[in-house]
Amino acid sequence: MSAETPVVFFDIGATLADVSIEVDGSLTLRPRPRVFEVLDALDALAGARKGIVSNPGDGAAARARAKAALDAAFGGRFTDDSLIHWGPKAARGIFDTAVASAGVVADDCVFVGEDPDERAVAREAGLRTAAHPVFTLAAIEGRPVSWSRIHLPQGRSLAELEAVAVINEVVPVHVAAGGLILAMTTARGVEALEQGGFTVQLQGQVEDTAAFLIRDDRPVEVPAALADASAEQRALVEADMRAFAAFTFVANELARSGRGGQAVVSLGPAPGGVYLAAASGVPVEKVHLEGAKPGHTERLLPDVTLLSRPGEPDAQGFVQGLAAASAFGAVGDAPSAATIGAVSTAITSPVIRDHVARISGVDPLVDGESWKVRSRDAASDDNPLVVDALAHRLHDLGFTVRLHRFTWRGRHLSNLEAEFPVEGSDGAVLVTAHLDSTADQGEYADEIGRPRPYDPAIDPAPGADDDGSGMAAVMAAAECLSAIVATGREPARTVRFVLFNAEEQGLVGSKVYARAAAAAGDSIAGVLQMDMIAGLQSDARGGRGAAGGARSVEIHAGSAVPGPAVDASNTLGDLVAGAIGAVAPDLTTQRLTGATDPAAGRSDHASFHERGWAAVAVSENFFDDTAPATGTRQYHKPGDTLDDRDHNTEYAAQIARGVTTAALTLVGL
Structure with missing residues (x-):
């Protein structure tokens, strides 16, 4: 200069x-x-x-x-x-x-x-x-900023690290179990960290790159020569091998498709995979590892509050029984008869079907108009039109509606929030789903029949199950609360209905929302996320069948983030399981928890775990691979439609009734 x-x-x-x-x-x-x-x-x-x-x-x-x-x-x-x-x-x-x-x-x-x-x-x-x-x-x-891996020494805490980071040139982007933090730092920041007793490994300059966590679910065979090595040594070797395999696959796939294979850099092993930095414009989120479970790509955002986990006091209060002390929402409380009646009336198969039909393009999005949704992909021009239409619908129901704006790939996107505020509330309860869709696992051909990549500008992505079913459930839950309030009953806690955008791009929308909530000092009692709740394979609909047994619903409380949010999320999962049992007793609930939960870090609830809040994701029998799945077979394909044989709106309504009942019980109704 x-x-x-x-x-x-x-x-x-x-x-x-x-x-x-x-x-x-x-x-x-x-x-x-x-x-x-x-x-x-x-x-x-x-x-x-x-x-x-x-x-x-x-x-x-x-x-x-x-x-x-x-x-x-x-x-x-x-x-x-x-x-x-x-x-x-x-x-x-x-x-x-x-x-x-x-x-x-x-x-x-x-x-x-x-x-x-x-x-x-x-x-x-x-x-x-x-x-x-x-x-x-x-x-x-003119001083460079680098991606850095920060290691907590034995006995040191995140609070101690934050005390150094918050007054220096250090910005974390991800906190992993085991005392590993990925961050942006300058040399001055590194010096301050090292003087504070923390170990720092530089991984390359930030410049115009973004960081991702890529999880690789493929098995890793540790060399036989390490058979007598300690468990810790074997784990380190396995982590290195998994990181190398994941990075190599992503780089080769990007190079093969002409999308910038040389513009990604490994930032070292990450939980279950690899951290990498991608140059501007490189579509890492479009690369799918062979055999990977859903949600294997996570976009990492800079957040100076990430180390403090500001949601932890809310999580501690939840576990310690503050809800019970407030005389409502105590775990174990049976839902009230009035709430069960209201939920049963408001959330039915026809209601769910009507909402899914509108947002997946079967029916016009808005009454009296002819236009139909083709895709809710974050890159589709239809996406903001869906946001606008649903915002007006929720406003008409009497809620305070806000669009939380952010930018992704040069596009303006919005998370949609509809709030029923309660003065003196000790925390908001969030009922959520993700708004965007994708069909990038479909097969497409150009005008002369050659295979071509998915193009969100022209290809349909109805997303009826993923996550049109969750969206429909959120809309029906909002209608249910509006009807309850119209009778003179009101919740004792603030309620928010939130639809997150760009979930399919690495949880971007929910990360932006949770980061903003943390910065604003929001108090959140719990987050109930619904991600794919209508998929039920046709041979499993009558109860037990060859596709995997009883009609079941998965409740995911597992988190890769240790701390109070773990117990609080499990407690929240107990509440959801109890509510489902009360309103849909023929459903079998599968409780999945711990760091090995197959949905840990892979849906929008993870953005709240990351900041210390209690959160669960509720889904069809899709993520759990311990038994044959009964969920959709049209995941991320153009065949994910309302008339698909695996799409069951009565099943979705049952799950939605359970989640809504849990939320209303938690807010004192």
């Missing part, structure tokens, strides 16, 4: 602030942790100037709302309107304009943004970049 004073341009969403939008279009920005600390440091840097490069959406009204929200959240900190630039960041033009407005050369400008694709474009325009506000000064001074 030259002698000129630096000019720093910030992206807003997920970088400076978490973004929520009301149904009327009003915008709220919540500053992210450590952002004010960074801004204050810039103000103290002689001559430094601050600007914005961000995309609030099309039109002057959207830009005016963004400017008003920026002023409200950061009053007096971005006062030079000439340095505020609104628009897409997919091409360098907006960055060239920003540099020109600063009146300096590009190398005297820094762009701070979480999105690696946007950082790559800014770098193309000659700007320096920072992947997180914490690294702004490092970018100004």
